[in-house]
């Protein structure tokens with residue numbers, strides 16, 4: 001349907017199958033102004049300082065791990081964990097020839113092969129939407145944090161995707177379909193509750209919106225709609241008409257899309273008494 005996008009996206013090849021796609025998609029997402037603006041918010045919540053031990057779950061290509069490492073300095077250390085071996089390899093490659101205290105490992109955030117109480121900070125950005133049990137990831141985070149340590153999480157809430165420029169009812173169906181196809185598409189709004197359920201205290205939650213430019217939006221949504229079309233959830237004609245409306249709106253300066261996410265943080269309580 002969107003030949004030019006299918007080409008860019010590896011002809012519909014899933015990110016897990018085509019590592020090149022995953023890396024290009026991650027880099028494009030991290031280059032969005034709204035995502036770039038998110039990073040300092042998270043750094044502020046992490047309150048990094050020299051000598052801290054930091055764990056990044058779902059580190060992707062590791063750009064933020066290197067940024068954290070510059071802040072904790074040689075007396076600290078930052079470990080990046082990701083379930084995708086190709087991303088861990090890319091993160092390791094990007095870190096070569098830099099004298100930074102970073103290590104990257106393949107691992108599962110749901111079952112960390114790490115000692116209890118061995119980190120001062122855990123950062124988790126845009127991972128929880130991908131897992132079926134986000135609370136388990138937060139329990140693991142609490143386990144590996146030292147008492148008084150802090151977790152900082154960001155995730156989107158895909159039900160908040162606001163799109164201007166096309167038919168209202170069909171747009172609603174598409175937003176819902178896209179959200180429901182994500183294992184935890186609504187995890188953003190659940191973050192304060194999940195952090196509380198995992199036993200964290202001193203909770204803070206800050207909403208953060210990201211504007212999606214048309215090229216990135218098309219890439220993102222067409223990947224999903226190709227699958228939804230194949231599953232029979234939509235008629236080809238209605239999707240062609242929807243994209244035509246958006247193409248015209250974009251050409252006329254009338255397209256807009258934005259998505260809300262949340263930066264949530266909490267502290268692991270020190271033993272009482």
Ligand SMILES: C[S@@+](CC[C@H](N)C(=O)[O-])C[C@H]1O[C@@H](n2cnc3c(N)ncnc32)[C@H](O)[C@@H]1O
Nearest residue numbers: 058059060082083084107108109125126127130
């Ligand atoms: C959207 S990316 C975010 C990457 C990185 N945090 C950043 O800001 O660039 C989500 C990452 O989570 C990883 N991931 C998904 N499920 C995971 C799991 N169960 N354990 C570890 N990593 C996981 C994916 O491979 C992917 O690299």
